[in-house]
Amino acid sequence: MFENLELQPPDAIIGIMGMFRADPAPTKVDLSVGVFQDETGRTPILECVKRAERRIIEAQDSKSYVAIAGNPGFNEAMEKLLFGAGHPALAAGRMASVQTPGGSGGLSVLGHLIARARPTATVWLSQPSWPNHLPLLRLAGLELAHYPYYDFDRHVVDFDGMVETFSKLGPDDVVLLHGCCHNPCGGDLSREQWDALADLFAARGIVPFVDIAYQGLAENLEDDAYGARVMAERTGELLLAASCSKNLGLYRERVGLATTVSRTADGAAVTRTNLAQMGRGIYSMPPDHGAAIVSRILNDDELTALWLDELGGMRDRLNGLRRTFADKLAERGAPGDFSFIARERGMFSFLGLTREQVIRLREDFHVYMVESSRINFAGLNRSNMDYVADSIIAVLQ
Numbered sequence: 001m002f003e004n005l006e007l008q009p010p011d012a013i014i015g016i017m018g019m020f021r022a023d024p025a026p027t028k029v030d031l032s033v034g035v036f037q038d039e040t041g042r043t044p045i046l047e048c049v050k051r052a053e054r055r056i057i058e059a060q061d062s063k064s065y066v067a068i069a070g071n072p073g074f075n076e077a078m079e080k081l082l083f084g085a086g087h088p089a090l091a092a093g094r095m096a097s098v099q100t101p102g103g104s105g106g107l108s109v110l111g112h113l114i115a116r117a118r119p120t121a122t123v124w125l126s127q128p129s130w131p132n133h134l135p136l137l138r139l140a141g142l143e144l145a146h147y148p149y150y151d152f153d154r155h156v157v158d159f160d161g162m163v164e165t166f167s168k169l170g171p172d173d174v175v176l177l178h179g180c181c182h183n184p185c186g187g188d189l190s191r192e193q194w195d196a197l198a199d200l201f202a203a204r205g206i207v208p209f210v211d212i213a214y215q216g217l218a219e220n221l222e223d224d225a226y227g228a229r230v231m232a233e234r235t236g237e238l239l240l241a242a243s244c245s246k247n248l249g250l251y252r253e254r255v256g257l258a259t260t261v262s263r264t265a266d267g268a269a270v271t272r273t274n275l276a277q278m279g280r281g282i283y284s285m286p287p288d289h290g291a292a293i294v295s296r297i298l299n300d301d302e303l304t305a306l307w308l309d310e311l312g313g314m315r316d317r318l319n320g321l322r323r324t325f326a327d328k329l330a331e332r333g334a335p336g337d338f339s340f341i342a343r344e345r346g347m348f349s350f351l352g353l354t355r356e357q358v359i360r361l362r363e364d365f366h367v368y369m370v371e372s373s374r375i376n377f378a379g380l381n382r383s384n385m386d387y388v389a390d391s392i393i394a395v396l397q
């Protein structure tokens with residue numbers, strides 16, 4: 001049986017991590033990683049998480065299964081966090097949610113749900129998109145296509161290109177949009193653009209599918225959820241996958257949510273049973289520990305306040321690094337305009353370097369990034385920032 005398998009290429013980022021580890025240069029800098037890092041290069045456990053964990057360990061008296069849909073306290077608190085407690089779809093009982101293993105688990109459950117509900121659907125991914133969207137949704141057996149999203153030359157969202165593409169779509173089309181902090185390009189939609197797309201989708205019957213993996217890391221929890229909320233309000237139907245990996249630093253605990261908004265409460269009750277069945281068929285039961293932590297935090301005022309403070313600290317670090325790095329490149333005479341770095345949001349942006357320049361940065365300056373020149377700003381700190389800016393300028397000249 002196994003002789004039929006073909007050798008698969010290693011994950012590009014894993015390959016770069018290996019090269020970085022093997023590099024003995026004391027000046028080496030890794031800007032390829034996909035996780036938040038503090039000024040000392042650590043990916044910390046939040047204090048609110050530590051406190052919630054201690055309470056769970058003291059109170060927990062069983063490790064029996066929780067439920068196929070996961071922790072109900074988590075699901076309810078997450079719906080409110082994502083959509084706002086007063087959202088009309090929530091008040092009307094039109095939402096259905098299951099806790100999933102990470103945002104990736106949510107994307108997978110929803111992908112399988114689409115394949116069952118509308119086998120003829122095409123799911124549209126942004127060009128570019130998070131590289132894992134494609135294999136995750138392809139495994140669900142879906143037909144995939146790409147819509148233009150990022151103008152690499154001007155470093156802005158190609159909104160005209162999006163509208164032109166979406167104007168030809170209809171009810172057989174599902175469009176996957178990043179809620180905020182677009183990975184990999186950092187270019188987000190404005191409120192006006194979300195409004196315009198929500199109206200266009202409503203008019204043409206297009207189904208929005210929002211992937212929100214960075215809520216609270218762009219502007220604040222409310223503004224970052226604007227797109228998901230307005231879509232859910234105006235289009236009648238929506239799919240949403242959320243992740244707690246980044247905004248709560250719970251990466252390895254695998255905490256996420258798959259939510260749908262149906263046209264009616266009766267429809268939502270039916271969708272809920274299908275969501276649960278999808279989860280049952282893929283992983284049976286979601287892991288509990290991370291969701292129990294999030295439920296404790298979101299259902300306790302003191303822990304919520306602590307989390308908001310810590311989340312604000314992570315966001316300020318990312319936005320501060322963006323501003324400082326854009327200023328540094330300008331002050332040091334970098335050829336070209338890098339002001340887009342300060343305008344974009346989240347952990348990632350494309351620097352716009354060629355593959356050869358990225359390789360030169362790695363080989364001559366020990367600065368590591370993926371070949372597309374996507375960097376994670378959290379890999380920068382006060383002591384390496386000048387060096388990275390000068391290295392980039394050197395390969396650009």
Ligand SMILES: Cc1ncc(COP(=O)(O)O)c(C=O)c1O
Nearest residue numbers: 102103104130183211213243245
């Ligand atoms: C856009 C996007 N969606 C979803 C995820 C999934 O995250 P996880 O499965 O770790 O929760 C990520 C993680 O990098 C992401 O960047």
